[in-house]
Amino acid sequence: MTEPAVPIPTAGVAMTALGVALIRVRETGRPDGLYTDPLAEAFLAAARPGFDDDRWSRMETLADQFYEGRTLAVKAVDDSVQEAVDAGCPQIVLLGAGLDTRAFRLPLPPGTLFFEVDLPELFDFKEPVLAAHRARPVCTRRVVAADLAGDWERVLLTQGFRTDLPTAWIDEGVLGYLARPDAYAVAEAVTRLSAPGSRFGIGRFEVDAAAPRYSALRELVMADNASGRPVNGLGPEAETWFATHGWRTTFRAWDDLVAAYGRPATLGGDHAAGKVLAVRE
Numbered sequence: 008m009t010e011p012a013v014p015i016p017t018a019g020v021a022m023t024a025l026g027v028a029l030i031r032v033r034e035t036g037r038p039d040g041l042y043t044d045p046l047a048e049a050f051l052a053a054a055r056p057g058f059d060d061d062r063w064s065r066m067e068t069l070a071d072q073f074y075e076g077r078t079l080a081v082k083a084v085d086d087s088v089q090e091a092v093d094a095g096c097p098q099i100v101l102l103g104a105g106l107d108t109r110a111f112r113l114p115l116p117p118g119t120l121f122f123e124v125d126l127p128e129l130f131d132f133k134e135p136v137l138a139a140h141r142a143r144p145v146c147t148r149r150v151v152a153a154d155l156a157g158d159w160e161r162v163l164l165t166q167g168f169r170t171d172l173p174t175a176w177i178d179e180g181v182l183g184y185l186a187r188p189d190a191y192a193v194a195e196a197v198t199r200l201s202a203p204g205s206r207f208g209i210g211r212f213e214v215d216a217a218a219p220r221y222s223a224l225r226e227l228v229m230a231d232n233a234s235g236r237p238v239n240g241l242g243p244e245a246e247t248w249f250a251t252h253g254w255r256t257t258f259r260a261w262d263d264l265v266a267a268y269g270r271p272a273t274l275g276g277d278h279a280a281g282k283v284l285a286v287r288e
């Protein structure tokens with residue numbers, strides 16, 4: 008089909024969502040795929056005309072370099088959303104939703120309230136592509152076009168977020184793009200908005216920011232952070248912060264979490280790395 012003419016995120020953090028879409032396309036094409044995301048291909052087809060061959064091929068190379076770990080992470084979040092629904096969370100908020108399509112592709116109960124928070128420029132691209140493909144969510148999906156370093160909480164409430172319902176909050180690769188005070192402002196808002204039984208997954212990973220693939224990623228997309236403003240997310244104190252702010256925390260090692268997926272363990276036995284699940288008391 009002819010792709011719609013849309014404003015394409017060709018630079019800046021919104022562009023990182025295209026890299027993850029490339030990873031989902033690759034997974035979808037595998038006979039032993041862990042999930043299928045038919046809309047990922049549509050986003051790439053709509054975005055391709057905005058890139059010259061060099062930038063597109065650099066993005067493909069990076070998607071290859073991050074593929075093994077990132078695709079397992081997509082599947083792990085799919086499963087954590089399902090677990091949260093099964094545990095009685097009728098409301099889901101994806102922070103930094105990017106081009107994720109869980110509201111379309113997961114078997115969620117139709118009564119689920121599903122919020123996607125991301126930058127306005129991301130949704131300026133995403134929504135017309137979804138509309139052109141007549142994509143229909145399986146539940147109630149609401150877009151929260153707002154900067155997580157700004158007043159996103161107000162926009163979320165305006166869009167119908169309910170503070171009386173347990174919520175599954177997902178940070179799938181966004182808080183690391185925020186400066187530490189902004190990341191903790193998000194944690195405070197999440198805490199304020201969370202009914203008992205709400206859940207928040209926190210990654211506990213050592214990231215070697217000096218590794219070549221991270222430098223290449225910064226060079227490709229983060230030219231707008233040339234000011235050197237630190238982007239360092241919640242950092243190593245996150246687990247303690249949640250445990251001392253009304254959340255009960257439990258830890259699962261990453262290699263154990265993904266063992267059932269039958270792919271090579273990406274962290275090779277580093278049992279200190281994994282996911283902390285925080286449940287609001």
Ligand SMILES: C[S@@+](CC[C@H](N)C(=O)[O-])C[C@H]1O[C@@H](n2cnc3c(N)ncnc32)[C@H](O)[C@@H]1O
Nearest residue numbers: 021023024027103104105125126154155179181
């Ligand atoms: C690496 S992508 C991940 C996207 C998605 N979670 C996925 O896994 O496909 C990071 C996302 O965070 C979004 N993002 C970065 N900074 C943001 C901010 N300050 N406010 C809202 N969204 C932001 C980007 O636009 C991008 O969609």
